[in-house]
Amino acid sequence: MGEQLVTAPVMSVEGRRFRIRGWMVAAVAVVAVFVFRAVSVWSASADYGGVDADGHWIDAQGAVVPSAPPSVSVVGHASPLVLVLIVLAGVVGVTLPATLxxxxxxxxxxxxxxxxxxxxxxxxxVGVGVYSFWQSAFVLDQVQRQTLPVTSFPWGGATVTVEHMTR
Known part of the structure; x- marks a missing residue:
């Protein structure tokens, strides 16, 4: 007689659909804060003069001056505003869906x-891109051209220290 064959699928497409969970949003927000803080730190410095062969102070044009010329150092850092926006987006992404x-x-x-x-x-x-462009195009140019005070951009801040050169 004939044999009865029973067929069953070897693999079935079953399972849960991928869903974005709150912990994923929180993890991305924490990593983003650390990445933004690490990438947006920079520094630059310039001396607006020096010492000539006779040991006299000179300015940037080479003229002898009676006192030490200025030395400027600028340290850029992440803006608290961007960090707050990242944290706010993370908090909204974690809490609002549960409420809804x-x-x-x-x-x-x-x-x-x-x-x-x-x-x-x-x-x-976008924050790092705009901030890096601003710093390279404007702030570093101002430091090199001896334009003080150095202006910063809202996506980040800059701490400017003006001192006099030492021997």
Whole structure:
């Protein structure tokens, strides 16, 4: 007689759908804060004079001056504003979806998490890009051209120290 064959799928496509969880948003926010703080630190310095062969102080044009010429050092750092925005996006991405789910708005909560997860790296990349361009185009140019005070950009700050040269 004929044999009965029973067929069963070897592999079935089953499982849970990938969902962005709150801990993922929190982890991305923490990493983003550390990356932004690490990447946005820089320093530059310039001496606006020196000492001639006879041991006299000279300015940047080479003229002898009675006192030591200035020396400027600038240290750039991350803006607290950007760090607050990153943390705020992380907090909203973690807490708001749970609140929306409580009121039956699960889909809106998923959208909020996706937006938060995209916004955090965008803040870091755009912040570092704009901040680096500003610092290289304006601040370092001002230091080299002896323009004081040095202006900073809202995405970051700069600490300017003006001293006199020492021998």
């Amino acid at each position: 789910a409580r009121y039956g708005r699960h889909r809106a909560g998923r959208i909020v998490r996706v937006v938060a997860l995209v916004a955090i790296p965008v803040l870091v990349v």
